[in-house]
Amino acid sequence: MSQFTAYTGRFAPSPTGPLHFGSLITALASWCEARTQNGRWLVRIEDTDIPRNQTGAEHRILSALVTYGLYADCSIERQQDHLENYNHMIDALKAQNLVYACSCSRKQLTGLSAYPNTCRDKGLPFEGNAIRLKTLDKTICFTDRIQGQVCENLRQTRGDFVLRRRDGIISYQLAVVVDDMRQGVTDIVRGADLLDNTVRQIWLRKCLNRLQLPYLSSIEPIYCHIPLAMNAQGQKLSKQNLAVPLPKTEIVATLQKAFVALGQVLVEADTPDEFLKSAMTHWDLSRVPRGSQLEGIFI
Ligand code: GLU
Numbered sequence: 001m002s003q004f005t006a007y008t009g010r011f012a013p014s015p016t017g018p019l020h021f022g023s024l025i026t027a028l029a030s031w032c033e034a035r036t037q038n039g040r041w042l043v044r045i046e047d048t049d050i051p052r053n054q055t056g057a058e059h060r061i062l063s064a065l066v067t068y069g070l071y072a073d074c075s076i077e078r079q080q081d082h083l084e085n086y087n088h089m090i091d092a093l094k095a096q097n098l099v100y101a102c103s104c105s106r107k108q109l110t111g112l113s114a115y116p117n118t119c120r121d122k123g124l125p126f127e128g129n130a131i132r133l134k135t136l137d138k139t140i141c142f143t144d145r146i147q148g149q150v151c152e153n154l155r156q157t158r159g160d161f162v163l164r165r166r167d168g169i170i171s172y173q174l175a176v177v178v179d180d181m182r183q184g185v186t187d188i189v190r191g192a193d194l195l196d197n198t199v200r201q202i203w204l205r206k207c208l209n210r211l212q213l214p215y216l217s218s219i220e221p222i223y224c225h226i227p228l229a230m231n232a233q234g235q236k237l238s239k240q241n242l243a244v245p246l247p248k249t250e251i252v253a254t255l256q257k258a259f260v261a262l263g264q265v266l267v268e269a270d271t272p273d274e275f276l277k278s279a280m281t282h283w284d285l286s287r288v289p290r291g292s293q294l295e296g297i298f299i
Contacts, residue, residue, distance in 0.1 A: 007039025009187045011070075012176065014046045015057035017239030019064045019246050021298050022191065022229040024258045029226045030189035031070050031276075032283035042183055043072035048079045048086075048170045064246050068255060069272035077183070079175045086170040089178055090131055090163060092211045099163060101129035115159030132160040133204060140199050145224040146288060147192065152199035161200055173197065177204045181216040192225040192292040193236055227291050229261060229298040237298055244299050255279070261294050263287040 011027045013019065019027070034041035043065065047053050062076065079086075093099040102119040109115060120134065135154035143149050154161070163174040180188065202220070209218050228236040237243035247254055251272050260266055265282050269275035289295065 006184075007034060007037040007187060008042065008183065008185050009034035009037075009039055009189055010042040010044055010180070010183065010185050011065075011072075012044045012046050012179075012190070013061050014049065014052070015061060016049075016052045016054055017057055017245075018060045020237050020239070020243035021246065021254070021258065022237030022243060024068065024246055024254065025229055025261060025294070026189070026191050026226055027065065027068075027070055028255065028258050028279075029224075029262055029288065030187075032279055033187065033189050033224070033285060035276075035280040036283050037187070039187070040073045041070075042074055042185070043076050044179060044183070045076060045078045046172065046175065048083070048175045049172070050169065060245070067248060067272070068246070068251060069276045077179070079170075079179065082175075082179065082182075083170065085182070086174055086178055087164070089174065089208065089211075090126075092213075093133065093163075093207060094126070096207075096210055098207050098210075099131050099133050100124070100160075101126045102132050102160075102162075103129050103166075114155070114157055115161065117160050120160060128166065130162050130166045131164040133163050133207060134160050135203060140202055142198065142202055142223060144195065144198075145222060145285065146227070146290060147195055147225050147292070148290075150195065150198065152196075154199060154203055158200065163204075173200055173204060177201050177208065178216070180221060181205065181208060181218075184217040184219070186217075186219055186221055187224065188221045189224045189226060191236075192228050193238075195225045195292070198223055198225075224285070225292075226262070227289055227294045229294050229296075231299060232297050236293075261296065261298070263289050 009030045011030050031041050045058050101124040103124055104118055137155040139151050139153045141151040162171050164170055235241045252269055252275050255275050267278045
């Protein structure tokens with residue numbers, strides 16, 4: 001059996017602030033799905049965007065997961081520990097002529113919905129420039145377990161997209177795809193706000209597959225984008241919208257609220273562990289509301 005065939009799910013928070021109720025919904029959904037499939041559940045800290053990282057956020061995120069009983073099955077990984085690997089991938093993609101350097105400034109591209117591939121044939125040096133992945137003028141589709149079929153022609157919607165910024169920061173797209181492949185993630189359960197990144201990630205994965213690296217899984221993961229919890233202003237709960245950090249008391253009540261928001265039955269319990277054990281047996285993905293937003297107002 002291949003080392004990559006077993007169900008592997010993950011929760012991948014960025015340390016840009018504490019976990020809030022919206023993060024709990026996603027973490028709980030991916031945890032329940034992994035548990036009901038007898039799979040592994042990984043936690044990965046996505047900290048490549050250094051200027052956005054908040055001091056102490058990683059510690060607060062990891063303590064909140066423990067408080068809520070959501071333990072990872074393997075040691076926690078941090079993307080900062082894999083920077084060399086992402087840069088190595090860029091070199092390997094370069095050798096296949098799949099990436100190129102771009103010197104366009106943000107200002108030059110303002111107002112454009114898709115990057116017009118301006119620098120594609122300029123042969124600019126990689127050093128000191130952004131690195132973009134070539135896209136095709138071709139529609140790519142996938143079927144999300146909740147959101148249904150999604151199709152996108154990257155050439156028309158995005159153009160060639162950035163894998164490494166000019167300042168050397170590795171993009172979310174590159175880090176997330178390389179790590180999901182390296183960790184053998186088979187099922188990606190995450191918030192619906194990330195749905196429109198997925199076709200870019202599928203394309204990047206196809207390009208990385210061409211490198212035929214034995215330590216990257218070539219299995220196409222199954223996607224499941226969970227509807228988002230919204231606040232009274234109709235915005236998704238997020239660190240940017242100052243969503244309230246997860247409470248340190250009333251843990252079971254908060255887990256119950258998240259489970260019910262996910263369309264699941266009310267599970268009675270006295271402790272988080274008792275709740276999760278029971279939640280695992282009652283979890284039913286087909287009950288999760290379809291669409292991109294959950295009913296109700298959350299804080
Ligand atoms: N790091 C991303 C976030 O915190 C999640 C990435 C993913 O699940 O693909 O929003």
